[in-house]
Amino acid sequence: MTLKLLVVDDETGMRMGIRRALRNFQSEPDDTGLIVRLSVEEAESGEQAIEKIKDSPPDIVLLDHRMGGITGLDVLNWMEDNSPDVLAIMITAYASLENAINATKKGAFDFLPKPFTPAELKVAVRQAVKHVLAVREAKRLSEEKRRVRFQFISVLAHELKAPLGAIEGYLYLLQDGTALSNPETLPRVVERSLVRLQGMRKLIYDLLDLTRIESGEKKRELAEVDVVQAANASVETMAPDAASRGIEIVLNAPEHLPMLGDRSELEIILNNLVSNAVKYNRDNGKVTVTLTESPEDVTISVADTGIGMTEEERERLFGEFARIKNEKTRNILGSGLGLNIVKRIAGLYEGSVTVESTPDAGSTFTVTLKKALA
Amino acid sequence: MERNLTILLVDDDQDYIEQMRLMLETGGYTVHTCITREKAEELLGTMKPDIAVIDLMMEQNDDGFVLAYRLKKKYPDVPVIMVTAVTSETGIDFTSAPDTGGWMKADALLQKPVRFEQLEAQIKRLCHG
Numbered sequence: 001m002t003l004k005l006l007v008v009d010d011e012t013g014m015r016m017g018i019r020r021a022l023r024n025f026q027s028e029p030d031d032t033g034l035i036v037r038l039s040v041e042e043a044e045s046g047e048q049a050i051e052k053i054k055d056s057p058p059d060i061v062l063l064d065h066r067m068g069g070i071t072g073l074d075v076l077n078w079m080e081d082n083s084p085d086v087l088a089i090m091i092t093a094y095a096s097l098e099n100a101i102n103a104t105k106k107g108a109f110d111f112l113p114k115p116f117t118p119a120e121l122k123v124a125v126r127q128a129v130k131h132v133l134a135v136r137e138a139k140r141l142s143e144e145k146r147r148v149r150f151q152f153i154s155v156l157a158h159e160l161k162a163p164l165g166a167i168e169g170y171l172y173l174l175q176d177g178t179a180l181s182n183p184e185t186l187p188r189v190v191e192r193s194l195v196r197l198q199g200m201r202k203l204i205y206d207l208l209d210l211t212r213i214e215s216g217e218k219k220r221e222l223a224e225v226d227v228v229q230a231a232n233a234s235v236e237t238m239a240p241d242a243a244s245r246g247i248e249i250v251l252n253a254p255e256h257l258p259m260l261g262d263r264s265e266l267e268i269i270l271n272n273l274v275s276n277a278v279k280y281n282r283d284n285g286k287v288t289v290t291l292t293e294s295p296e297d298v299t300i301s302v303a304d305t306g307i308g309m310t311e312e313e314r315e316r317l318f319g320e321f322a323r324i325k326n327e328k329t330r331n332i333l334g335s336g337l338g339l340n341i342v343k344r345i346a347g348l349y350e351g352s353v354t355v356e357s358t359p360d361a362g363s364t365f366t367v368t369l370k371k372a373l374a
Numbered sequence: 375m376e377r378n379l380t381i382l383l384v385d386d387d388q389d390y391i392e393q394m395r396l397m398l399e400t401g402g403y404t405v406h407t408c409i410t411r412e413k414a415e416e417l418l419g420t421m422k423p424d425i426a427v428i429d430l431m432m433e434q435n436d437d438g439f440v441l442a443y444r445l446k447k448k449y450p451d452v453p454v455i456m457v458t459a460v461t462s463e464t465g466i467d468f469t470s471a472p473d474t475g476g477w478m479k480a481d482a483l484l485q486k487p488v489r490f491e492q493l494e495a496q497i498k499r500l501c502h503g
Binding site: 161172176188 | 389
């Protein structure tokens with residue numbers, strides 16, 4: 001990469017000296033191996049410097065203080081209002097504390113007293129180059145963050161509008177009497193509306209979980225937690241839904257399995273995995289929850305006998321709002337956030353989430369968590 | 375009024391399918407439904423609908439576009455009504471684009487949730503125009 005450096009000095013000798021000193025300049029390679037070189041331009045007065053900056057802004061300006069016309073400080077003043085992104089290094093023969101303070105107040109990045117050696121010049125320029133790169137990187141990251149956030153909110157709005165629209169549609173059918181024309185239709189319309197409302201509520205709760213985890217706002221209460229107890233609670237919660245479809249839930253676990261953790265986080269993991277295993281199961285299927293431990297880790301494994309996934313579907317699974325949509329999942333509602341949340345929580349325990357799956361045979365989700373965090 | 379038109383309805387939201395089917399069947403139409411673009415393409419291999427109502431964003435964001443394009447290629451004379459809940463939050467306002475019919479391969483665009491009167495008005499316009 002080449003950065004543009006403008007030398008502003010009314011002494012020809014000084015401009016040439018700087019040009020010579022920086023001729024073969026190159027920065028140390030950064031983490032990505034990027035090396036910066038300089039293309040040097042000159043201006044022989046403050047007025048000319050302003051014209052040049054207006055015309056095509058450089059990245060760095062080496063700015064003499066005392067010049068024939070307007071001073072370096074005047075140029076710095078102008079830059080502050082007109083091109084605040086350009087980095088300035090002040091040069092002056094009349095090095096004084098006052099000048100330095102004035103220049104820095106006006107936004108100069110550094111101060112180079114005359115006379116200086118080529119080595120001193122290079123050190124100052126190297127620092128300036130580093131700063132330019134850091135500012136660019138920060139800008140890129142903040143743009144990326146904005147873009148991701150916008151995309152997230154767009155998808156979220158769509159996911160919230162879908163159930164609203166569905167419920168609204170059913171209400172229209174009630175309003176215009178279409179839903180009343182057939183006695184079987186009315187209960188169906190009410191039931192589906194309720195199901196969509198519940199789905200929407202789940203989405204909102206999941207979203208709150210996700211936001212809390214992400215922002216670090218959620219106070220973690222780390223204490224000794226019995227994973228077996230948490231798993232039992234989860235199984236009990238899901239038992240009615242499972243029973244209504246003839247699904248059996250089995251828990252294979254030692255009597256106790258203590259670890260250092262936040263009870264509510266473990267519950268979120270277990271509830272998500274067990275409820276998925278029931279939702280995506282076939283009628284009269286089976287869910288097997290297995291808890292094991294090693295000296296370091298606790299492993300939670302939840303296996304179902306359900307619809308399974310293809311490899312391609314498995315790859316998308318942990319993204320935000322990733323819902324696998326096909327003929328088999330058409331009646332299953334979900335926020336598309338559950339597994340993303342599970343993965344994020346596992347991250348808090350230096351853990352991992354993996355999945356094995358065979359279409360039409362079932363899936364096994366395995367979460368491994370560090371028992372005691374360093 | 376023509377009452378035995380065959381309508382292909384493609385949407386990945388089961389509830390929209392149910393609502394539209396209910397409306398259209400009450401209105402006397404014959405309705406075929408699909409919840410994925412692939413299924414719809416399969417079905418189009420065996421039947422030619424009088425008109426198609428297609429959701430814009432299904433499993434892939436562009437499924438509706440792709441399906442409409444393929445349908446028009448196979449049956450240029452079958453009108454397509456595109457349905458979508460996508461609006462301003464994506465930065466694309468489909469309904470205000472003056473020539474959507476051109477690049478979108480759709481003859482009409484409706485916002486979800488669709489009212490039966492709107493849908494029927496479009497069906498009548500496109501099938502009896």
